[in-house]
Amino acid sequence: MAYPHPDDAPSSRSSREWAIAAAQTIVCLVLGIALWFISTGLTLTEYQNAPPLALRTFTLGELVVGLPIALVIGPLRFLRPGRLHTVLHIALAVVGSAGTLGLPAATLALVRIGRRRQLAPDAVVLALLCALGVALAALDHAMRSTAGTRVDALLPIVVMALAAIPLLVGHTLATRQILVASLGRQAVAAQKAREAAEREAGALRRERDAEIERVRAEERAALARDMHDSISHQLATIAMHAGALTYREDLSPAQVRSAAGTVRDAAQVANQELKEVLLALRSTEGAVPLPTAPTLDEIVDLARESGQDVTLTWDGVTPAELAARSRGTVVAMARILSEAVANAAKHSPGAPVAASLTRTGHRLVLHVRNPLPGPPEEPHDAPSTGHGLIGIQERARLRGGDATTRREQDSFEMEAWVPW
Template identity: 35%
Template sequence: MAAQRTETTPRRHRDPRVSVGGLLRPTLTSLLCLGLGAPIYLVGFGLTLDDVGEAGLNALTGFLLADLVLGVAACIAVGPLRRSLWGNVLIICCGMVSSFALPAWLVATKRLGERRMLALDLAVVAAMMLGVWGMYAWQDSVSAPYQSEVPLPSIVTAAVAGLITGCGLLWGRVRGTRAALIASLREQARTAELARAEQARTREAEKRQARFDERRSVARDMHDGVSHQLSIIAMHAGALASRDDLAPAQIREASHVIHQAARDAGSMLADILTALREPVDAENAGQQHLQTLRTLRSVLDSAASRGTNIVVVRQELSTAEWERNPARTASLLRMLDEALVNAGKHAPREPVHLDLQRLDAAVLLRVRNRLPDDVDETVLGTGNGLLGIEEQAMLLGGKARSGPTADDHFSVEVELPWT
């Protein structure tokens, strides 16, 4: 028994509104042209009968019949052939000999004009003038014995036909230009939207990279701090192991130093594990990035060499407190340096107020500068520096915030746990 075939791909159903709209518009166009062409034909038939009489009408029977047949065919075909180049050209040819086809001829002329092809437009105008001139010249020669009035010269009729054709083509060209402009604007809007989306994705990738770099930087600084504490432990433990003549007071002091160093190393190790909660790539995992611990004075001197005018409001951290937390000291000094660089970049001529305050179990760093009156538009910033400050503070269990204040200043505040 043949296996039953199951259909896994859903069938695509046509939107009924699209199919109905696609059939309704051509049908309405054809019906409208038939409705307008019939009275035009009847008016022309009556004028011809009044001009040449029944005898002349009998001589023009073939022409009038061709006018009716070609006109009806052109009006019916003008709807379905809306996108056909040669189909619309044939409809214009029918308009040369048929008054019934005049509405369909106008629609076809407008469509050809929408293509905005100068050579085609000139060819249509020339063919229309020649065709109308030849047709009316033949008609006048056949009906001349029966005409009661002198007809207009064929060249005048051809000129009027060429003028009307040119107007129809110009109308279509205007509509085609407008449609092309709208399509171009829509394409530009779509391209701009794609560019904005790509820019947003790039910006998000830059933020992730900045956070990743800050985590690695914090981890490197903490690695230096842990190494320092372990060297203290090794030195004092080695002294205890190799010396048997130490006094009890010296043994207690060395044991206290080992205990304090072990506790600080454990705290730093916990911070390292927090900072490295995202994996580091294998290529750079084995590289050691050692950074010398800078002092507060070196950071301020470096900023001053860049032209930054620093005003120290207060500095409440002692040398012992700086040395007791080497890893956090390095991170705090890096954040201070980044804040000073940011102030010097965006407000180079404004004094920068530095406030380093000691709280109960934390340190508060505040860097403030007045917002300049004239903003240098050529200075470009990515915002990664301030983002890095926030990331470092968060990894160390603190918090950071930056932005303009109510008194027209820009402030960067960092609060870190400090024991």
């Protein structure tokens, strides 16, 4: 990924950017004039206010050349990066370094060259500054009529060391700015990734909730279909006995009371099951016949025929007693047992399944237990959505009961109950 260069020209020349440019110009101008006055004062003191003509000419030249350099160094920050930008700053660095007044501006130019983080401009400006230093030293010796061979030999090293400092400062500033920009982009990318992950998690939760609601709706629909025949049977019983009471005048008081009791019992059962149907309130299309009490034993027999080891024990209740209760209770227990056996076959194939139907007080409890599958290294491919257990719980709750599951260290247990 290409990053924008840290020394790119400001995208908008706002009042703040102009203030920075003006501040750079003023600082370079003030420092340059101060250095020029100090240098001029030392020269006048050295020659007792009568320096050679060549030195006076050079000092005046510093003033003439250094002032424009100090004035333009600030606005040049708006110049777009490129070859012209590099050439102008190299020229300013070399020319400005020739005198004291342009030295601060030349230093700032070196910093900007360093911010480009390019080896070629750095090498060129260092070479030119070394050559300039040697030439200025020779010129100074000529103007002062002195010699200093030892100083001349060390001069290129000193010049390179001094010029390398602002170049390294520019490199450091640019690297820091690029690092900060990169961290900022990473932070933005991380924030976007977190937001995307949160949106995905929210979508998964909504999808899961919708799937759970769909399973529960299917269970309600199944319960409503199962109740269809039961309510029809109770209503037919009421109509038959009530019709007999309307035209049979030869019935004894005992027979009348018996028929009225039958009508009353059928009405109570129909009323209870109608409430359950209204609670589910689903379409009756595709209604199937209601299973009877032996369906529990038939479920066990079918599982055994498929190779499953399933046992069902009755405790405190018999198939006949169960059949005499609400037929909705029979259907609920049959559906719950069927789902529990199928769940055991899926997750623990070949393992024995122990089921028990127990009446305890005012509850009818179905308990199913099966061992857990073998160690993880054994192959076992049984994808599961958990919808079967949700359906069991929904089926029990629609009958006024509930269902729970429990995973032990070596077994899985399901317990569902409905009112008796």
